[in-house]
Amino acid sequence: MICENFIEEIIEKELSEGKVSAVQTRFPPEPNGYLHIGHAKSLCLNFGVAKKFGGKCNLFFDDTNPSKEKTEYVDAIKEDIKWLGFEWAEIHYASDYFDVIYSLAEKLILDGKAFVCDLSGDEIRALRGTLTEPGKESPYRNRTVEENLKLFREMRDGKYADGEKVLRAKIDMKSPNINMRDPVIYRVLHAEHHRTGNKWCIYPMYDFAHPICDSMQKVTHSLCTLEFEDHRPLYNWTVENTGVEHKPRQIEFARLNVTNLVMSKRYLKKLVEESSVDGWSDPRMPTLTGLRNRGVPSDALKKFCDEIGVAKSNSEIEISYLEHFIRDNLNQNAERAMAVVEPLKVVIDNFDASEEVEVEINPNKPELGKRNVLFTKEIYIEQSDFSLNPPPKYFRLKPDGVVRLKGAYIVKYENAVLNDDGSVKEVHVSIVENSKSGNDTSGVKCKGTIHWVSAESFVPCEIRKYDYLLKDAEYQGQDFSERINENSRTIYQGVCEKYIDSVETGSCFQMLRTGYYKKMVDGEKIILSEIVSLKDSFKK
């Protein structure tokens, strides 16, 4: 078997040595927000590894902190995972294991490996030491087993207020690894849990709950991000000292960073709460639901995740790499339609009838056939597709020039009508005889082809161009909402061919030469949100 990354190599080796038999992984989000593109990497890794070795991957909600978690988030997370096309083997919640976790905590107490500590948060911090100085033992460290058990049960029974007491693992206050300095493993928290309600008023900490839950699910490989490397000794300590039967192995990898994309959940949440964006699904958001709304195909995202690799070095991927996969996918699959963002009226002087011309739905999929587009005397083209004073090598419409109207005829420039301010009001052209698309016997050479929309049958629409959220704004402490409104969304009034009425919602189509857009129906309006610009060929 060919391993794609170091994690697969580790697993392959364990498999061949007989250390594990069946591979079991889990995708472990905390339901405290929506999934973003960073989670996609973890999703692809966990599901990918399981699939590769014929194992299973569970969906596991790490809901040990009721003050931050909501059912809304667990539902949204499930939806996003389905959108990506992954199917979890089983679904579990840390809260399903609260009883087990609690009893293992009691076992630790019974074994003299945990104690109830009365120190306040500040006091614990003070005694923890620093990065360079060892910590000091809590004065409550040597309570008897009986006393600890009694106090812990009282904690569970609600005798104490938040912060009054905690349960700590008895490990080593002098450890150079701060996580091992008698870490808190249970805290009092009188908060309603979105699943267990008010059954509990004490909740286990991540470091204690996670390894136990992994073990209960028979997870063999617990994949997490680099910042948990320091926690691995504690993870292993918990596995060993609680005596759980299955002993999972934690392996860390570098989290995904993408240039210019804001990825911090706390910041995204802030944007939503401030209404700086239209919720978690706003197309400018780097959330999975935002990307979906933007029109990003899930396959493109998965391909991206597969190709960026899995390693341990901190990396930041350029957004152009993501865009490459989106473009590649859309180019292959998107159904085309024509739309004009900044319309310029063109009148065809020698054409008074109207006719339907055929245009391919997708040049890469001829089997999809063609669509009919109404061609009329008056049409709209892109303002940028006409120039009165063209630069050298300008192949679009210009004085005394010819240009092909996509799917229709070659037209020849006649004259331009100007507004009072000198801007172009409309352009008059004439059809070159025998130049119809597919039957061109005119012999006229024409280097440029442009898109157009009939002035008779177009659908007026609001076209929104979305940029990504800008990361630098986060760091420069600017007024987020202002910046977003200024820079991240541009609304155009545009027109597009009537055909798009028949395009199903959610299908993507090409905004010719400008980019790829997704159609969204918003009441009577059709909104096109730009997904990602194609390479701008005119930039030079």
Added chain:
RNA sequence: UGGGGUGUCGCCAAGCGGUAAGGCACUGGAUUUUGAUUCCAGCAUUCGUAGGUUCGAAUCCUGCUACCCCAGCCA
């Protein structure tokens, strides 16, 4: 000044002692009913750095250096 990690092209990333894959980006050139797509070509004498071992090192050893993470009763 403690501990844990990581340093291979602008960005990712293979490489696991035998003489630097691949992708993105970029640059040429060819085809093209959208200057897109497609195609073909170019793009690290060098692997953070200084030494050492070896016939031979990005790969092994040693020192140095840079960057990231850890002092939540968050995950």
